Amino acid sequence: MNKSKGKFQAVIFDMDGLMLDTEKMAWESWKRACRDFGIEMRDDIFVQLLGRNVNDDEQILKAAYGEDFPFREVYDRRIQYMWELVEQNGIPLKEGLLELLDYLVATGTPRAVATSTSRERALQKMAMTGIRNYFPVVVAGDEIQRGKPHPDIFLVTANKLNVAPEQCIVLEDSEAGIQAAHAAGMLPILVPDLKPPSHEVKRLAYRVCSSLKEVRQLLPELLNHQTGS
Numbered sequence: 001m002n003k004s005k006g007k008f009q010a011v012i013f014d015m016d017g018l019m020l021d022t023e024k025m026a027w028e029s030w031k032r033a034c035r036d037f038g039i040e041m042r043d044d045i046f047v048q049l050l051g052r053n054v055n056d057d058e059q060i061l062k063a064a065y066g067e068d069f070p071f072r073e074v075y076d077r078r079i080q081y082m083w084e085l086v087e088q089n090g091i092p093l094k095e096g097l098l099e100l101l102d103y104l105v106a107t108g109t110p111r112a113v114a115t116s117t118s119r120e121r122a123l124q125k126m127a128m129t130g131i132r133n134y135f136p137v138v139v140a141g142d143e144i145q146r147g148k149p150h151p152d153i154f155l156v157t158a159n160k161l162n163v164a165p166e167q168c169i170v171l172e173d174s175e176a177g178i179q180a181a182h183a184a185g186m187l188p189i190l191v192p193d194l195k196p197p198s199h200e201v202k203r204l205a206y207r208v209c210s211s212l213k214e215v216r217q218l219l220p221e222l223l224n225h226q227t228g229s
Helices: 023-036 043-049 054-065 071-089 097-106 119-129 152-161 175-183 199-204 212-222
Strands: 010-013 111-115 137-140 168-172 187-190
Touching (some): 023 071, 043 054, 097 111, 097 212, 137 152, 152 168, 152 175, 168 212, 175 187, 187 212
Parallel strands (some): 010 111, 111 137, 168 187
């Protein structure tokens, strides 16, 4: 992907798996919920759910397990188990997140969250982890008709930031998120979490970073902030 340096104005963050270390809890909660209904959640199905909104979750699970899959009951049970895990363990932040956010605040860089999670739960998680005030704009999965990998959530977010899509950097951990950012004409940067990236997603991403600390080192040249402060 040939993108000129120093042309980008805003950074859009995914939430779960990128900023918040929640995907292992999500995996555990899906497994427990499915087992309550006599269903075994397979690894290959779970990774398809990463980065997707609830409507896509339903379609993926019914395609995998049949139209009689009791999605609403399983989903509600999954949310119950997820919040039990959150109450027991809290929500860890990903390494380097606060340093990255402080850098963006210090440089006056517009910031937003575009998450497939529902707005209510997204704001709860952000408040619990102390990152809500870093983000003037939050767009959630239940506010968008078509979820990732469609570009809609990122285009709406750019509009709310009043920044052109081609001037936005997107930080994502999921394949669906990278596909959506690419389709929106933005600069996708991948920070993988549970699922190693496929060759196709590596091709779509501008860069694959091992952590948010690496992203922090990359951003100054892209945002035309040449100092390290």
